[in-house]
Amino acid sequence: MKYFLILAIAAMLPCGLAAQDSSQSQLPTAPSASKFPPHPTQTASPAGQPSAASTSPPAPAQNATPAQNNGQNGGTPPAAKGTALANSGGANTSGASEAGDDVPIIRKRVNEVNVVFTVTDKRDHFVKDLTQADFHVLDDNKPGLIDSFSHETNLPLRVGLLIDASNSVRDRFKFEQESAIEFLNQIIRPNYDKAFVIGFDTTPEVTQDFTDNTEELSHGVRMLRPGGGTALYDAVYFACRDKLMKADRGVLATRRAIILLSDGEDNQSRVSREEAIEMAQRAEVIIYTISTNTSGMKLRGDKVLQRFADETGGKAFFPFKIEDVANAFTEISDELRSQYAISYKPADFLADGKYRSIQIIADNRKYHVRARKGYYAPTQ
DSSP states (O other): OHHHHHHHHHHHHHHHHHHHHHHHTTOOOOOBTTTSOOOTTOOOOOSOOOOSSSBOOOOOOTTOOGGGSTTOOOBOOHHHHOOOOOOOOEEEOSOOOTTOTTSOOOEEEOOOEEEEEEEEOTTSOBOOOOOGGGEEEEETTEEOEEEEEEEESSSOEEEEEEEEOSGGGOTTHHHHHHHHHHHHHHHOOTTTOEEEEEEESSSEEEEEEEESOHHHHHHHHHTOOOOSOOOHHHHHHHIIIIIITTTTTTTOOOEEEEEEEEOOOOSSOSSOHHHHHHHHHHTTEEEEEEEOOOSSSOOHHHHHHHHHHHHHTOOEEOOOSTHHHHHHHHHHHHHHTSEEEEEEEOTTOOOBOOEEEEEEEESSTTOEEEOOOEEEOOBO
């Protein structure tokens, strides 16, 4: 009898191992076409979706398949061609429901690009009184046709506060927490704006999900404790794809931003820096970075933070004195209320999934425009 029992257990072991391998293969990955070909029709949701609080999502795996990409199209990695997201979609013009049955649904693709940008003068002061006539747009170095122009001072904000909680930022962690809390108290308007808090060391952890309650956000910040390695790229990737990209999608026009406090060093991520930037562009997220480097010199990590800001139209801050951290938060708060938005149609748009550069140029050369560098065209 014991002999037959042992044989039965041995026969069941391969099934259990196969099930374990299957669950591990469901980890999400980045959409870069340098590793995977584009699969525009796949919409599988990744495993490990976060809960409202104290959630540690699985980091993206390097060897997963495009079916785990949450429906993102592939694209050339931004190291070669840049990063971004094309604002286009299908409009149901028949009035029929999505269920369809036998009723034909007519869809029209809207080839329009939306860009939020900031204008400053030579003293780095915000310029808030310009009009559409003061700008022109180049899309892939060809003039774009401007459809609309507005002063974006009042759109609802969707803000992700990402705080590096690794051992490398321990020196002034407490002060940075309090500065972040003060920033949230200033920027979040009840019943209008929303924010979430993510702390990251070896993995990103949501300590407070989207809310307009500043007390809950403050609690989420104070829950963080420094310790462990640094998975900076995974945290940015996760915040853009799993939080900001899905926020109010198709329901409400919002401005999406990440405020990232870190020294810029990464030693744990499974996605690359360029894949994280690519996802930020696809999610239309502006990234503001605040360096926690206390050496008094710009180090390698500071260059990483600068690249995140430059590619997404944000700004990098390097507060060498501890008091300057609060000043950086104040400037970000002011900028989020001092922006413009422009919508335009490219001259020779092709739905080929390729990267296209964006240049918004002020006719007056004394003004400097900060905007994201480009976008990926949609695919048919």
